[in-house]
Amino acid sequence: MSKFLQLIRKAQAQTPFGCGRTLFQEKINTGLVPPPIKIGKRAIAFYEHEINATLAVTIAGYNDEQIKEFVRELVAKRKNLLKQYTHLEAAND
Numbered sequence: 001m002s003k004f005l006q007l008i009r010k011a012q013a014q015t016p017f018g019c020g021r022t023l024f025q026e027k028i029n030t031g032l033v034p035p036p037i038k039i040g041k042r043a044i045a046f047y048e049h050e051i052n053a054t055l056a057v058t059i060a061g062y063n064d065e066q067i068k069e070f071v072r073e074l075v076a077k078r079k080n081l082l083k084q085y086t087h088l089e090a091a092n093d
Helices: 010-017 021-029 048-059 064-076 078-092
Strands: 044-047
Touching: 010 021, 010 044, 010 048, 044 048, 048 064, 064 078
Parallel strands: none
Antiparallel strands: none
16 A cells, blocks of 8 residues: 555546446445545545455455455454554654
């Protein structure tokens, strides 16, 4: 993962999976793709590294239950990102 978090919009996140909007939303709803984060009142984005990682395990042949577990772990790690960046900010003061 790069030093900076990269956010991508829904259309960019959807493209590598080769599916339409409805199927992509279904993948999010069923836990096969990490959910987006809210970046504004009416705007969402996805962490690029989460989309890339999910695509990688899909290509590697993980079954749906394995992908769902992988996605749950990715989402749980979001809290660690907060701690990591909060710690860095505190160290720079």
